[in-house]
Amino acid sequence: MPPTRIQLQATARLHQMACLDVNGPQLIEPVLHELHQLIGFDTSGYFYPGSGGALDAYVEPSPARDLMHTYFDSAVQRSERKVVRRSAHDFAEAVRCEHGPQVLEQLITVPVSELLRSDFYNLALRPAELFDCLSLVLRTPQGQGVGSFKLYRGSASPRFDADDVAVFGRLEALLARILQPGELDAQDSVVNESAMLLVTPQGRMLWTSPQADLLMAQAFGPRWHHRSALPAQLEMLLQNLQFAARNGHPRGGFAPAPPQLELHNASGWFSLRATQMADAAGEGQAVGIQITHRVPRVARLLPALRALGLPQRQHELAYWLARGLPEPEIAARMGISAHTATYHRRQIYTRLGVQNRLELQDLLLEKR
Template identity: 50%
Template structure:
């Protein structure tokens, strides 16, 4: 396949994502999958703000996720300022000042040998399996900053090329449309899928006492590096939730403290409930957590797991969303006859006879990622 066809395929995937009812950071996993087929990078990351305004970082590589707490240590931050032109944490400043793709020489202000001797490199980059990086600030058509996309390579000899930067730059408008935050409403809100529930019990001072099975993973998805495990301090937002529960004016009939936000992993709802201690025991709080994923995002994940050819996957997406063949043809930029051709091959590939069979097949598929 030619480079141009690879680029056209990636653009089509981004258009499909952008046409869903709700966009935002929840699209980052399929976005990175589309980019992997186009640019040879080992892992990607995305720096953005959650729906509640908090800074958040999505990292594909578990090794990079594990070193995120070090990025916020004063010693490492001081080292980062010495070797990098701008801190990776300064999202708003980067979106305000930077334009276009940033290559390695745009990011680092010291020679490579000096970078490799720094605390920043040895606490973050080396254990995070990063030797080369390229980043792209993303903005909407009207110039509003959305987030920063990072691509990483492990091999220091494989620098990103100007051609690869040019390809990423051409994709920037489509990437911004796919990742632009949108509200969860209408049909998308109605078919949002509950993908996890958990329970955390803490003391009135916020010390974790017990977690239900699966809750640890949910809290890591919700709070990222801020969740330090059951032995660490609660993230600040959770501490505030518990403190609100034990305020003197909290009485029966008063709504329970609750917080809701969305990030790259979905929409999270957390509710605190008062637990009265037995004789001789202190009172505690139960924090119920629910993760939901919009239907459009879940559909993309499931279609990715089916491994269909591009046109069949694109058509399956629109048919599963309830569009007619004529509407699908308009979205895909092809004729109705071409849609009919792809539908026949799609149904044959999945072993189904009609749209209901397609929906059943997609629903029964374990989502990718």
């Protein structure tokens, strides 16, 4: 069956993403949006080497993400090793051994009937309403691991078939190019959300809002599930705050800046700042932790452009205009003449009702 118009557009947008001026796991959300147009799946996970060397994970908003902490339970992981050839934790082994898309039967070491009786399935997959899986390990041209996709379907959905495998396989090099880590530039980002939570100086949770809870889960992943104990990095932040409070600052000098923690992952950049809260008597009884979430401008720009439904050439040119490239450079990147670039730029401005680049950037980056 020939590809549909929607599938052709999704493929074109992935090709465009592979030629952008930024790349890395922060582009996972727009990538997954296009993948959903090309391969039907219910939810997905993307596992990749994090900044600290440990494996990090991005799971789409779904019951699976809410239950992700279960997957990290030691009993579930022991059960997984008995039925799965390589768990998502065994990324280095997967890079060595997995080539091309892998369907469920290639990923498990036991019959499907035995998988369905395992703790791994009944404690991790079944509550998340997941069953079938299609896996793909991404590598650089030099063979270095970039990340690993896990696409999932529920038991009520059809199994992944040969057509799904073929489509995923054709996208392998493209996806690796888009998600290969590049230079991080926190200045090239915009504030997405900010929220506050309160804890005791010893780290016991006092209050949090749903918004703060969501941001903390995005920043810390499954480590945020067990609220009785804060993640180790937050514990250190509180210790730094107490140390600063004990030592004070010289008479007439400046107060030390509140201790701050910086994290980054596929969801963006997270800044956490701890501030001592004082009661009426002037004694600190709580610590406020402000969490600010920033996302790369490109991660905001791509969905905004997609929503406009521009023709592909105008879509691409609008991206470079919003990124601030001069028109001669845009024309060279796109392989068109300067006159054609000017013509398309005028068409874009007229279509969107803007007068110049600043108004275009405001339309695409500031309005949500």
